[in-house]
Amino acid sequence: MCGRYTLLAEEVQILNEYQLEQDRIESYQSSYNIAPGQQVLAIIHDGRKKRAGYLRWGLIPSWAEDEKIGYKMINARSETAHQKPSFKRLMSRKRCLIIADSFYEWKKANGEKQPKRIRTSNRQLFSFAGLWDKWESQDKEVYTCTILTKDADNFMRDIHDRMPIILPKDKEDLWIKPEKQSPTEAHQFLASLSTEKLTAYDVGTHVNSAKNNDAVCIEPLL
Template sequence: MMCGRFTLFASYEKLLEEFDVEVAIAEELYRESYNIAPSQQVIAIIHDGSKNRMGYLKWGFIPSWSKDEKFASKMINARSETVDEKPSFKQSFYRKRCIIPMDSFYEWKREGNSKIPMRIKMKDDSLFAVAGLWDTWQSPNGAVHTCTILTTTSNKFMSTIHERMPVILPKEHQHTWLNPQIQNRDQLKTLLVPYPSELLTAYPVSDKVNSPKNNGRELIEEVS
């Protein structure tokens, strides 16, 4: 699995400003988190054809045609190399793309028999946008809006930690990715590349992050 935990504790105002959001959930519904895990509700940005909207999607993709939700836990990531071919993701790749804002993500670095949790972030601490897909599934109890995070091969920096990394979209590519009118496969696939190594940094954090039950600021503090 790749990209199974991340953080988002930027202010509500910062999110609206950074991602040109015109329609959003009410501010009191926004919850910052230091340990976002699969099956939770995550903040996402979509483009409705005229403007950017911000709201919550459940992390764990369920295609609209699915008979049940049993696949959701396995569909937290989609490989960018094959995302346009896989029946589960193909329709959303062309029509329902989203951005998932983060200020860092966690990855577990293997050292001998142990796995060390690492926090990966921008060197300048800025917010960043990760490419995702979304869909709406009709459950017996109503509509469920879900998402998945796209991954790619690791850049040189990340490869010392893990062989995969989330697809981070620079500012100049975000509008293209979000625009549902753009359905050119080659144009979209050119955006799904490893982010430049020199802009990222990482450090080890407490293994408290291993449990989604833990969610405090101490999780992002460096440990020796």
């Protein structure tokens, strides 16, 4: 799964890395400890160009009666997303990039959970494959997202049995291209992706609380 991550890059670095035409990212803030329920930076393609903006992490399907369902839908299993009512329609044309530069996972050992910070080996910024939707009620509308996951690769298996899908750099634009795909085609695209080389190190339990958002979260344990 993926339940916490970081985004520490400067705004201009993100604009340049993803070749965005906009001058700025409204309300951009870096974060050492991004958690479910928070606003997260995502990139979509609106049919004319790529746009970066914020979505709430925790998908609320457009047909949901209660927005609280979002707290149960921070992740979507890529193996079955093309079949599930909550995600099937979104796999066709509501795909997004969720921008990050590391994520946290907790390794179980001796009855305890050791938090680890995990990064890609060859690049600073990367993107998770995500899905988004718009939910409306009588008095508001909410734009939300979920992160797609898969079985852990050989590196991650020692830490956790699931991991977020990190898109290869040359596949990011293909994932959010505006042309409609069938859910099965989107599923096959994800299944065909190569695995990113990762590194990890232990961090302290300071990161366990989503209220903590400072450099202590990423400090290596000695």
